Amino acid sequence: MKEKLFIIKIGGNVIDSPKALDRFLSDFAAIKGKKILVHGGGKIATELGKKLGIETKMVEGRRITDADTIDLVTMTYAGLINKKIVAALQAKGCNAIGFSGADGNLIQAIRRPVKTIDYGFVGDIADDSVNTSLLSSLLDQDVMPVVCPITHDGEGHLLNTNADTIAAVLAIAMAKKMESRLFYCFEKNGVLRDVNDDSSFIAELNQSHYDEMKGKNQIYEGMIPKLDNAFQTVAKGVHSVYICNAFHLTSNVNNAQPIGTRIS
């Protein structure tokens, strides 16, 4: 039987609240066994960018990562947020180690090719681009990786990569060796039938049900990349994937029937 590995993704809204983040990190630190934390960026980069006069560039509604912006997100995600999380986890008795994809060549990405839009320094990842031997070696030493959404192209460039995708790729890559259990944690209880009613979460969502809901515009726009990533992992050997509330993490990892949406 494979050993369990919890891959936990925490989103921006929790990161933006010091109190919520502290509570979440206490819960993460308390999870028994091997675990990886993947964090997003929150609003800190946008606020810092405003102060520095770095504007958010959009082309056809899509965000562009130019040279100033990749410096900004590297400072914020790999520097400020990642190290604060790592230091907080150390204080809670969890021997955390921060990572960008460049560190130890953990995740190598490909700069997104220019078709109609040049997204700038944005990286897409193949499933086989994860240094799983380094991850396994650290986990075997009870050192828990904390991964920020910055990767690299192997040619000296840092790249901005979606944190949901990073969590998915890590879960898939590690599924060959371990029983990967992926939790996308955010501020709602799961995929909701009614976005204003947190109790309306769907307990189990399969691809055809998801496609049907998407067709009826019943899926909130921001959820689509998360769910697309989640369905990919299920197809690629990840043991289980939940979309759930950050504050149900402790009960969910220890419970056969988590509160949240299981992707099946």
Place this chain on the structure above:
Amino acid sequence: MKEKLFIIKIGGNVIDSPKALDRFLSDFAAIKGKKILVHGGGKIATELGKKLGIETKMVEGRRITDADTIDLVTMTYAGLINKKIVAALQAKGCNAIGFSGADGNLIQAIRRPVKTIDYGFVGDIADDSVNTSLLSSLLDQDVMPVVCPITHDGEGHLLNTNADTIAAVLAIAMAKKMESRLFYCFEKNGVLRDVNDDSSFIAELNQSHYDEMKGKNQIYEGMIPKLDNAFQTVAKGVHSVYICNAFHLTSNVNNAQPIGTRIS
């Protein structure tokens, strides 16, 4: 016989020049065997601080690290500079991994106690506060640590720590297992008799000669912490310590008679 370990400290002036840094990193990547890079901060943090309205605070001529400043240096040192160096080394075929002292509990420090001055978030390190088992495990996997001058206190606070001290502490801690060879690299050829003549470097400097030179004000002020650190390492089992030019690194690590000042 113990295996060699090169601990290389690179200072601010080289970091501030992209061209000089690139050349130095090529030389670092080319060093055969196990190695650790420790980098300082350069002027980037000061320039960024000005843009963000974070003033450099001084009390009695000493720099104070307040809450805004520790955030600023964490972003700059652990984020921007560290990750750019790591990505550049990856492109040069060196599997580098970035570290603050919080990551993997690499270096735990003690917040400097308040006597007459409160230095703020500044950390002092004991020699036994290094996670040498993690360092050894990474080096054994040919993963080379790149360490920025940020530590932590184990209670959730990040601390600003002198990079020369970090290099010294790492060299001392690893000297129990390996033949630690420490190189403080900067823009001069060594400790100079005449600060305007780069050929006037002193080939070997011992404690009494150093004390004599200090007494006569012949040591440039900025060199004193570097040299104080260097003499400590010699007394604590480090095989050899040189103060040398960043651009002599390749020849110096391979040469029994390096160009630079040997501390003895």
